[in-house]
């Protein structure tokens with residue numbers, strides 16, 4: 001990094017070298033710059049997009065190292081990004097020309113079977129935690145994908161297979177260790193820093209680096225789960241969505257209206273064609289599951305992989321677009337309470353994906369149940385009444401085609417009545433309007449107050465930013 005003036009033997013210190021000097025010795029090869037061999041791989045996040053090259057990446061292993069990285073960011077003024085599982089569609093884990101605090105080496109999990117609490121370090125992935133808890137017959141609900149970071153999904157909300165029964169992941173966050181912008185290490189829970197604890201449960205990475213999450217565990221044995229797929233008939237879509245909305249809290253999942261991939265389990269005749277694909281979990285008894293699944297099986301699925309299995313098996317496959325795929329996504333909500341859409345809506349949804357011209361999908365996740373029984377003011381995730389969360393996704397073949405994908409996403413969401421207000425964890429852009437869509441006015445005002453107290457200089461800005 002240091003440069004040598006031509007014709008002289010004197011070395012001019014590179015300003016970046018000087019800035020990073022406090023970290024260099026302690027981090028060794030865990031401090032990466034674009035010249036490092038591993039840089040390109042470490043600087044990749046799940047979703048692709050326009051070039052975003054950090055000046056350096058610090059791969060932290062301890063809370064003390066997090067404190068040290070934040071000190072460098074404060075003192076140098078380098079823009080900071082905090083990277084967990086790297087799955088956010090808006091690529092918050094990368095900052096151009098700035099410093100990335102990469103949490104992935106902080107991947108320890110401790111399962112306290114007696115207290116029924118799981119302790120996850122800040123960089124643990126959902127699949128890693130779920131496997132460790134599952135080995136003890138326990139679980140905390142996250143989403144439906146094992147490669148998503150526990151930190152990112154929890155701080156935004158966490159809508160998944162167990163949410164209708166146990167609430168969102170935020171509803172099961174009992175406490176956290178947080179490194180604040182000024183370097184203090186604090187606990188946030190119902191008794192200590194309760195305002196910070198409230199803000200962490202939906203306010204994203206705005207308030208500090210979470211180095212430990214304490215999560216409530218529930219008992220879980222064998223579940224009935226897996227994938228089902230149908231040809232794109234509107235009745236198939238309405239039946240699955242009705243089964244979620246009107247079914248027991250134990251039954252939940254996600255339905256995709258999508259173009260079938262060329263995967264070995266997909267019948268060849270359907271590959272590249274629109275299909276309806278559901279990932280389902282019933283956490284009750286086998287007999288209760290069979291009853292809930294009966295109307296879905298009566299539709300004659302072309303693929304039925306739903307069977308009894310240990311809960312962690314649901315997290316073993318990869319999900320979503322391949323790493324590095326470029327595309328835009330927007331989230332919003334549909335309906336309230338036990339409402340579900342009619343066949344005209346389902347036909348329009350199938351038609352939108354079928355005529356999108358390229359990779360496109362609607363992911364519809366079941367809400368309701370225990371999610372809706374929590375007071376909207378109890379956590380910074382305030383959207384408690386929706387029946388479904390919908391993500392409208394369109395891939396783009398190149399970075400240049402991104403704006404066309406965004407336009408399709410916006411018009412499709414509008415045509416299908418997907419709400420403007422949405423879920424912060426599934427927003428492909430991070431404008432001020434997106435932030436207003438993620439939080440009702442009163443929630444956003446309260447988040448700003450907490451931000452002013454804990455991060456008045458907005459050190460944590462690479463997120464859906466709550467300005468102090």
Ligand SMILES: Cc1cc2nc3c(=O)[nH]c(=O)nc-3n(C[C@H](O)[C@H](O)[C@H](O)COP(=O)(O)OP(=O)(O)OC[C@H]3O[C@@H](n4cnc5c(N)ncnc54)[C@H](O)[C@@H]3O)c2cc1C
Pocket residue numbers: 046081082083084085086087088089091092093103122123142143144145147148149150151152153155156157158159160204205206208209210211319320321425426462463464
């Ligand atoms: C394939 C796929 C499937 C998904 N499925 C679901 C689902 O079923 N349900 C659901 O609710 N969501 C789902 N999501 C969305 C997911 O919850 C968000 O993308 C989430 O933000 C990812 O967290 P991450 O740690 O992997 O990502 P990152 O991009 O690393 O982080 C996201 C944000 O959280 C912050 N952050 C992460 N960890 C910490 C920490 N320890 N301390 C402070 N800040 C932190 C980052 O700074 C960033 O602002 C899915 C996303 C993808 C791509």
